[in-house]
Amino acid sequence: MTAGKYSERRKRLFSLLQGESGIVIFTGNAESPAQYFENAYKWRQDSTWLYFFGIDEPLFAAILDLDSGEETVYADDYGLDDIIWTGPMPAVSSLAAEAGVGNSAPYAAFGEAVKAAVAAGRKVHFLPVSRYYNAILLGGLLGVEPSKLFRSGKKGCPLASEPLVRAVVKMRLVKDEDEIRLLDEAAELGWRMHTKARRGIHIGRVEQEIVGEMENEALSFGWGVSFPTILTQHGEIFHCHSHAAALEPGRLLLIDAGVESNSHYASDHTRTYPTGGRFTLKQREIYQLVYECNELAFNMIKPGVKYCDCHTAVSVHLLDGLGRLGFVKGDPEELAAMGVAGLFMPHGLGHNMGLDVHDMEDYGEDLVGYDDGQSRSALLGLGSLRMARALVPGNVITDEPGIYFIPALISRMKEEGFGKGAVNYSKLETYCDFGGIRLEDDVLVTEAGARRLGSRRLPIAPDDVEEAMINDETLWDF
């Protein structure tokens, strides 16, 4: 990305904040300790910082002065010790110039400038923080308890600047051409990673072995995984991060995993495989239904369509199918309105994706994923939908329906009398060892409708999946 690109983005931000006064502050990340303080996790810069400045180094901050239009980047130049330990870094002033910023100053001057603005009674616009380091830093500068600077629930952080959040969301929700190219690259790498994983599926192997093999691709050609890999025979547990089990015959293996490219854009795909290469009849019935839901949603996606309506259409189709299979009884639309779909799919159809897998989640799901005046449903499933907005070209969203048989949820709902008469709990209970199926693609909203990111789609139709597992032509593809 060029200096001009970053300047242009900040210029647009200034213009979206017209009418506001005071200063806008941005804080890049610090290293994040894993074991002891100096042994940090792999370095990851803050996403919004990357979007507006691109400088991929720890301990940077910036101030945009809304009244004077002045922009300043703050960080410390390296001393000899830093050079010995981590190698030379260009001067802060050069890095600032690469981001199109003419002024730079030491890191400590950032704190002084923020304190001076506070003391002068100027408005300090800041975003909700994502990391504890920034909470401590800003808490100290603003005189606020650090824990109050994180988002709280789906509403964002009440102390953060809503105009700033709205402006950043408006910009980052619509990906420009550069971003789309980078997202395509990430999706391509995601394809590669999932293909490697699929090839590793053999009865008796420990799940963790496959995780290592697939993350190899993410690390060899990208920054790493865009979120902790979900690879489990317990697909009914959404964020199952245990990989200790060996693959057993007759099970389903759900793999929900994404790559973060070297440019820090994400991919996020889910596929569900029969461990032995062939679906059982029972598995295929449910799989086919999830597959249809994925296709249905994709075919609906186009500018102007509300993504919550795609979720509802998926719910109706899912209930229609589950009705034919004898799990539920009644009119699918009525059942959907009652929230019965949520018993099978207690999550939303998808979310925004970009520099974050759940793009800008910390800024408050309601501000990010809901249009003004659009309210969040109270229904199980639909109520968790992260992206409900009317779609516009440049949105990048995931399409990820699923069906799960979650013993704890089933027994709770049965106890509570949920869907009495409509839900066939005795049949459901015979599926308690089934697991879960989710099928997820990354989709770009275009002027004409939609296209899936990347040049190749991971096999998804049940026949194609079996074919790929048994006779994998892609073996010779890379």
Add this chain to the structure above:
Amino acid sequence: MTAGKYSERRKRLFSLLQGESGIVIFTGNAESPAQYFENAYKWRQDSTWLYFFGIDEPLFAAILDLDSGEETVYADDYGLDDIIWTGPMPAVSSLAAEAGVGNSAPYAAFGEAVKAAVAAGRKVHFLPVSRYYNAILLGGLLGVEPSKLFRSGKKGCPLASEPLVRAVVKMRLVKDEDEIRLLDEAAELGWRMHTKARRGIHIGRVEQEIVGEMENEALSFGWGVSFPTILTQHGEIFHCHSHAAALEPGRLLLIDAGVESNSHYASDHTRTYPTGGRFTLKQREIYQLVYECNELAFNMIKPGVKYCDCHTAVSVHLLDGLGRLGFVKGDPEELAAMGVAGLFMPHGLGHNMGLDVHDMEDYGEDLVGYDDGQSRSALLGLGSLRMARALVPGNVITDEPGIYFIPALISRMKEEGFGKGAVNYSKLETYCDFGGIRLEDDVLVTEAGARRLGSRRLPIAPDDVEEAMINDETLWDF
């Protein structure tokens, strides 16, 4: 590890703290956000928490009451939402029982108990914190600014309990049989990872590709890497984490990388390879010298020997060799006393290793690595030594001499007139594109002397390295 093992360790801790009163508090880690708050880095528990309790879940804490002898574990049981998202977790009371602790209470009760102890004027013993989350938590409970709870420099954290730090250090520095077995396993896996890396070295490949391949092993069979992998043709930069370069002919590739096993014990090995499979004469001269230093230190290691004396012996041998090669002039012992070795090896010979790669570094290097009354040298190199103590059986240390040609250091030292007459700066300057060599093994101090961890040693003698790179028999080993 059995419940009895953890109970025994805490019992020993109580006995080491005899004479102290008040409460000892331990805080496990929280998840650590990578992008947005909910998208955390791979979960890693606090090492001392693992040592005394073993419970590998986020948001646990414990109090040991030094006056009553009571032990309590604090954490929250899972609700339905947690079960849907992350799967069932055993009850906190069961997890506490597995750690040999009879009492458990909700997480919030930990804060209340600490506040009550503070209010009652009781002494609260705590360790320096490693992560920002714990700094915010304890800062709030103890009424201290969070940034004051980290170690500061090599002295540890002045607010932390020195008796507690001393007791924990005393225990964790000497590994028991269970720990030695787990460290051997980690070293075995480290061998495997480095072997995979060595095989991937071919001119033209991008460093990052090899990083991905080697970390595959760490992820497939362990928790992951024990610290961010250093794999670079710029070995003179100690913590070079850029892997963007392609392998060039005639260079040296330094790989310093470790595995963290599934039980969270570390390995840490360094090897330096000629990118094309054969050392140049110039490379071989320096390599041979580093190799001799590694062997020399290992052969000195036995109970009673001070590890700082091993560092000094290495410095003398290194200067003797560098004298023969024309880099320095004068009596090696005198040159070592002047700190000339530090110009070539500005780091210490090694560090303690266990659950942390630099074991307990946050508790203060001086308390961890120096015996009472033993003071830290001011010399470049020796002054950075993390482990200087008289060795005892059960210590696990690294043996990692190196020689580097660091342009920024060389020109600074020349400017300052350092080693004038003794250092041949004009020759040194012709090595500014050489890079650096480090050779590191993990060593257990035994009753009889020492042994290297793991069953196999990575090839290290120059002929063996070339042989392994060209005709790799280990290819068929796993």
